[in-house]
Amino acid sequence: MNYVMHFCRNSRLSERSKNYCNNGWIDKDLTNVKSYAPDWKYCPECAEKLGIDYDTQTPTSNLTEKELEHLEFMKEKARKMRERAKQKINSTVTNRG
Ligand SMILES: [Zn+2]
Numbered sequence: 641m642n643y644v645m646h647f648c649r650n651s652r653l654s655e656r657s658k659n660y661c662n663n664g665w666i667d668k669d670l671t672n673v674k675s676y677a678p679d680w681k682y683c684p685e686c687a688e689k690l691g692i693d694y695d696t697q698t699p700t701s702n703l704t705e706k707e708l709e710h711l712e713f714m715k716e717k718a719r720k721m722r723e724r725a726k727q728k729i730n731s732t733v734t735n736r737g
Pocket of ligand 1: 648650682685687
């Protein structure tokens with residue numbers, strides 16, 4: 641298991657928000673990030689404030705309904721693109737005669 645720098649999910653919010661949190665810590669890398677610090681997890685402090693069990697957080701457990709919808713949309717889009725790419729290959733092969 642790799643470890644990586646995490647930033648609190650509350651750091652996504654605007655600095656003007658009173659919930660803004662600037663905590664960073666080293667934690668397990670569950671999403672195989674390469675070049676950025678993941679921010680899907682709330683820091684222990686924020687988790688406590690929000691009544692979330694810090695240890696049970698997963699990359700999708702804190703997403704809002706809208707974010708989940710967006711995720712599904714992106715997945716579906718990727719699936720369609722893969723399918724279209726496959727069809728293109730198939731038709732090239734059959735058209736060669
Ligand atoms: Zn926090």
